[in-house]
Amino acid sequence: GAGVSQSPSNKVTEKGKDVELRCDPISGHTALYWYRQSLGQGLEFLIYFQGNSAPDKSGLPSDRFSAERTGGSVSTLTIQRTQQEDSAVYLCASSLGGGQPQHFGDGTRLSIL
Amino acid sequence: QQQVKQSPQSLIVQKGGISIINCAYENTAFDYFPWYQQFPGKGPALLIAIRPDVSEKKEGRFTISFNKSAKQFSLHIMDSQPGDSATYFCAASPGGGADGLTFGKGTHLIIQP
Numbered sequence: 001g002a003g004v005s006q007s008p009s010n011k012v013t014e015k016g017k018d019v020e021l022r023c024d025p026i027s028g029h030t031a032l033y034w035y036r037q038s039l040g041q042g043l044e045f046l047i048y049f050q051g052n053s054a055p056d057k058s059g060l061p062s063d064r065f066s067a068e069r070t071g072g073s074v075s076t077l078t079i080q081r082t083q084q085e086d087s088a089v090y091l092c093a094s095s096l097g098g099g100q101p102q103h104f105g106d107g108t109r110l111s112i113l
Numbered sequence: 114q115q116q117v118k119q120s121p122q123s124l125i126v127q128k129g130g131i132s133i134i135n136c137a138y139e140n141t142a143f144d145y146f147p148w149y150q151q152f153p154g155k156g157p158a159l160l161i162a163i164r165p166d167v168s169e170k171k172e173g174r175f176t177i178s179f180n181k182s183a184k185q186f187s188l189h190i191m192d193s194q195p196g197d198s199a200t201y202f203c204a205a206s207p208g209g210g211a212d213g214l215t216f217g218k219g220t221h222l223i224i225q226p
Binding site: 004031033035042043044045046047048050056058059091093097098099100101102103104105106107 | 159204210217
């Protein structure tokens with residue numbers, strides 16, 4: 001596709017369950033970023049990948065959050081033992097790297113019951 | 114610690130008027146300053162960005178003004194149109210923009226016809 005693709009677009013799950021969110025970056029983009037958007041906290045940076053490595057994991061809110069990227073393309077963000085405060089829109093962005101602009105997908109809206 | 118402060122939270126402007134949104138930052142390592150526009154249910158879309166080696170950048174009706182000594186930057190939207198009604202976010206990043214973005218809290222802009 002032409003843009004960043006995220007799936008699912010919506011996810012509702014029960015507290016305590018694990019969830020996986022997927023991001024397909026723009027073809028050829030080497031850098032990939034995860035953000036979280038919530039009413040209370042606004043847009044927060046979580047983690048970024050350059051290729052398959054993650055130089056900066058400083059934004060991950062707890063050890064229940066992890067992310068991986070394989071093959072320098074698709075990335076998954078995993079949240080274990082979900083809590084109600086994890087409810088938010090999770091956004092993925094990609095770029096050509098080296099300070100080039102970040103382009104965002106439309107996000108996954110996660111609701112924890 | 115809120116590293117990027119954005120104001121106002123909301124703004125109403127008449128069609129054809131000038132919309133002005135301001136941001137201030139604290140981290141002197143920031144060297145890349147983009148503005149994003151977001152419509153409901155969509156991801157943020159890059160509008161315009163500036164680096165500290167220039168004090169102003171203009172693209173169409175959108176202008177960024179940058180004051181390095183005051184650690185402030187602003188977005189001006191000239192000839193504002195109803196289609197500009199959206200939420201606007203300023204952001205900042207170190208590393209020339211390669212690192213994760215730190216966002217302001219956003220400004221909800223309404224252009225009245």
